[in-house]
Amino acid sequence: MADEFGELLKGLRQKLGEEWTQQKLADEAGVPVASVRNWEQGHRRPDLGFAFRLARALGVSLDVLGEVADRNPLRPGTAPPPGKKGRGAGLTGVGSKGKGKK
Numbered sequence: 001m002a003d004e005f006g007e008l009l010k011g012l013r014q015k016l017g018e019e020w021t022q023q024k025l026a027d028e029a030g031v032p033v034a035s036v037r038n039w040e041q042g043h044r045r046p047d048l049g050f051a052f053r054l055a056r057a058l059g060v061s062l063d064v065l066g067e068v069a070d071r072n073p074l075r076p077g078t079a080p081p082p083g084k085k086g087r088g089a090g091l092t093g094v095g096s097k098g099k100g101k102k
Contacts, residue, residue, distance in 0.1 A: 003042035008065070010040045012058045028057035 013020050022040065026033040031050055038044040039054075046054060055062045 005045060005065070006040045006042040009036075009054065012060060012064075013040075016058070025054070025057060029053040 013022070013025050022036045023033050026036045029036075029050070030053055031046075035044070035046070035050065039046055051065050052062055055065055
């Protein structure tokens with residue numbers, strides 16, 4: 001049973017053409033195909049790192065994925081604070097490069 005996020009993810013993938021299978025999206029985003037399947041079916045949601053990879057592979061901004069996540073948080077506490085609506089408020093700071101080799 002897909003949720004709004006899963007339906008959005010599947011729709012974005014399908015807009016790219018028939019060759020964009022779940023496997024191709026997984027390969028392009030560098031994630032397991034089982035994860036793509038679970039996200040599209042609404043069983044799970046990607047963490048911020050995977051959401052960033054998905055957005056890049058699909059050619060959309062992270063805000064596109066974040067707005068759906070903000071409206072339908074997976075667990076309490078993941079929605080933006082009152083007064084912050086949409087615009088991917090829960091997904092800010094994903095692009096920072098705080099991790100690296102020492």
